[in-house]
Amino acid sequence: MNYPSGTSIKFWAEEDRPREKLMLKGKASLSNSEILAILIGSGSRNETAVELSQRILADNQNNLITLSSLSINDLQKYKGIGEAKAVNIIAALELGRRRRSSEAIEQKSIKSSKDAFELLYADLADQNFEEFWIILLKRNNQVLSKRKISEGGLAGTVADPKKIFKMALDEQASSLILCHNHPSGNLKPSEQDIQLTKKIVQAGKTLEISVLDHLIFGNENYFSFADENLLS
Numbered sequence: 001m002n003y004p005s006g007t008s009i010k011f012w013a014e015e016d017r018p019r020e021k022l023m024l025k026g027k028a029s030l031s032n033s034e035i036l037a038i039l040i041g042s043g044s045r046n047e048t049a050v051e052l053s054q055r056i057l058a059d060n061q062n063n064l065i066t067l068s069s070l071s072i073n074d075l076q077k078y079k080g081i082g083e084a085k086a087v088n089i090i091a092a093l094e095l096g097r098r099r100r101s102s103e104a105i106e107q108k109s110i111k112s113s114k115d116a117f118e119l120l121y122a123d124l125a126d127q128n129f130e131e132f133w134i135i136l137l138k139r140n141n142q143v144l145s146k147r148k149i150s151e152g153g154l155a156g157t158v159a160d161p162k163k164i165f166k167m168a169l170d171e172q173a174s175s176l177i178l179c180h181n182h183p184s185g186n187l188k189p190s191e192q193d194i195q196l197t198k199k200i201v202q203a204g205k206t207l208e209i210s211v212l213d214h215l216i217f218g219n220e221n222y223f224s225f226a227d228e229n230l231l232s
Helices: 018-025 032-040 049-059 064-068 072-076 083-107 113-124 161-170 191-207
Strands: 131-137 143-151 175-181 210-218 221-224
Touching: 018 032, 032 049, 032 083, 064 083, 072 083, 083 113, 113 131, 113 143, 113 175, 113 210, 113 221, 131 161, 143 161, 161 175, 161 191, 175 191, 191 210
Parallel strands: 175 210
Antiparallel strands: 131 143, 131 175, 210 221
């Protein structure tokens, strides 16, 4: 595909037009910019939807994760993107994120820190403020539920051990996993994180509810206390 810049998509060969290409060759044949162009629908007088999509992606390191962090106002700064198109883009990216979480929920069993990360990915990834969650588990590490404990600001949130273990006792959980995010993307646990983890681990021993891990989310990655042998 090599058309002069600004050439309307309606003048492209049928197999090169994003919508027609999807129907003829399937969704896997489309590039990220072509998928984004379908969501956008149309570009401007001097730029096709595909060219606009390529420019938006290039400005975001061709990274869909970076793109998903943009707000409606951020997207509207691009000529050709109005409020409705910006909403379409954000909604589509959010749907993809929720699908990832749904796939993790279907598994229903936590066998590794990565499983726990995937389970709470849609809830904690890309948040601009701290939230604290727990995953409650049965004796065989099957998931009972995931619960938000608290939310705060950019710098931190409060996790009340009494609230955590009340939820665990109410659901008759055998074990739990602690999870919170660092909006800064820095995965290194703070001294407060370390002390809180120790406090909750000790309380869990008294109540015979094992704390299996504490995950810190940031920048599409995570830190695991269990993997780093920091739970004892």
